[in-house]
Amino acid sequence: MTPPLVEARGLTKKFGDFVAVDGIDFEVRPGEVFGFLGPNGAGKSSTMRMIGSVSPVTGGTLRVLGLDPATDGPEIRSRLGVVPQEDNLDHELTVNDNLVIYGRYFGMPRKVIDERVAELLKFAQLEERKGSTVEPLSGGMKRRLTIARGLINQPELLLLDEPTTGLDPQARHLLWDRLYRLKQEGVTQIITTHYMDEAEQLCDRLVIMDGGKIVAEGSPVGLIAEHSTREVLELRFPVGTQDRGVERIADLARSTEELPDRVLLYTDDADRTALQVAERGIVAESTVTRRSTLEDVFLKLTGRRLVD
Numbered sequence: 001m002t003p004p005l006v007e008a009r010g011l012t013k014k015f016g017d018f019v020a021v022d023g024i025d026f027e028v029r030p031g032e033v034f035g036f037l038g039p040n041g042a043g044k045s046s047t048m049r050m051i052g053s054v055s056p057v058t059g060g061t062l063r064v065l066g067l068d069p070a071t072d073g074p075e076i077r078s079r080l081g082v083v084p085q086e087d088n089l090d091h092e093l094t095v096n097d098n099l100v101i102y103g104r105y106f107g108m109p110r111k112v113i114d115e116r117v118a119e120l121l122k123f124a125q126l127e128e129r130k131g132s133t134v135e136p137l138s139g140g141m142k143r144r145l146t147i148a149r150g151l152i153n154q155p156e157l158l159l160l161d162e163p164t165t166g167l168d169p170q171a172r173h174l175l176w177d178r179l180y181r182l183k184q185e186g187v188t189q190i191i192t193t194h195y196m197d198e199a200e201q202l203c204d205r206l207v208i209m210d211g212g213k214i215v216a217e218g219s220p221v222g223l224i225a226e227h228s229t230r231e232v233l234e235l236r237f238p239v240g241t242q243d244r245g246v247e248r249i250a251d252l253a254r255s256t257e258e259l260p261d262r263v264l265l266y267t268d269d270a271d272r273t274a275l276q277v278a279e280r281g282i283v284a285e286s287t288v289t290r291r292s293t294l295e296d297v298f299l300k301l302t303g304r305r306l307v308d
Helices: 044-051 069-078 095-105 110-123 139-150 169-184 195-202 218-226 242-252 270-279 294-302
Strands: 006-015 018-026 035-036 061-066 080-083 155-161 186-195 207-208 213-218 231-236 253-260 262-267 285-291
Touching: 006 044, 006 169, 018 044, 018 061, 018 207, 018 213, 035 044, 035 139, 035 195, 044 061, 061 069, 061 139, 069 110, 080 139, 095 110, 139 169, 139 195, 155 195, 169 195, 186 195, 186 213, 186 285, 195 253, 207 218, 207 294, 213 218, 213 294, 218 294, 231 270, 242 253, 242 262, 242 270, 253 294, 262 270, 262 294
Parallel strands: 035 186, 035 207, 080 155, 155 186
Antiparallel strands: 006 018, 006 061, 207 213, 231 262, 231 285, 253 262
C-alpha cells in the first residue's frame, strides 16, 4: 500500500497558553483532494503552516513526503506548492515575470521555466494578460495566477489555504474547474475552507475542525449520510411566534434545530413534512426544502453554524 504523503499523530500547535491545534490525527493519500473544513479560528491555517514546514510543531508527530519538518524543512518546501490565504504577488511585475522569478527561486533552468510558464499561463487562462502588471487584474485572475505560481516547480503536494475567499460566484466556479483539472492530472491537494459547497465539490475526504480539534472525518457524502438526514425543511415564522410553532411540529422530523432566524426540520422527505406542517395549521412566513449539507453536519456536531 502506498504510504501517505502527509501523516499526523497527536499534532499540536500552541501559541503561549492558547492551543490552536489540539492533538489531531489525519493522513493524506497520494492523488486525493483532502480538506480541512471549519469556521475561522478552527485551527485550519495553523495546521497548513505546519504541513508547509514554516511553523514548528509544538507536540505530536508530523511527516510530510516521508520527511520530518523539524529537520527536513528545506527539502519539503522545495517539493511543495503553496497558495496562501492572501495573495502575495508582486504587483509591479508582469504576470509572466511573477512566474519566471518564482521559478528561479527553485533553481530551475531558464528553458524549463519558460516551458512551465507557457503551460501555466494556458492552464490559468491568463495567456492574453501575460504582459500586464498584476494590479489591474480581477480578484479571480490574481487567484489563478497565485495557483499557477504555486505549480511552477511541479510540486508533489499542493497546499491551498482558503483558495476562493472574496471571489464572486463566477470566479469561484472557474477556480473550482482549474482545481478539478489538477485532480484529474493526479496532483495531490490539501484545501482549507469554510465554504461547505466548496468542500463538497472538491474534496474526496475531509475533516471538520472546531476549536482546534477534529470532530468528524470522511467523504462529504459519507459524513452527510452518517450525521444528517437526506433532506431539510426550513421554516421562518413571524417575529414572536417561532417558539409556539416549534412546539407543535417537533415530532414531525427525526430532529430539529432552532436558529435565531428559522427552524430546521431534518427529514428524509421534506415535501411530505411540509404538508404535515400545513395540516396542523402552522403557517410559516417562508418554507424552503433542500438537501442536507456539510453545514448541517457541523451544526449537529457543534451546535453552531459555520458562519458563526
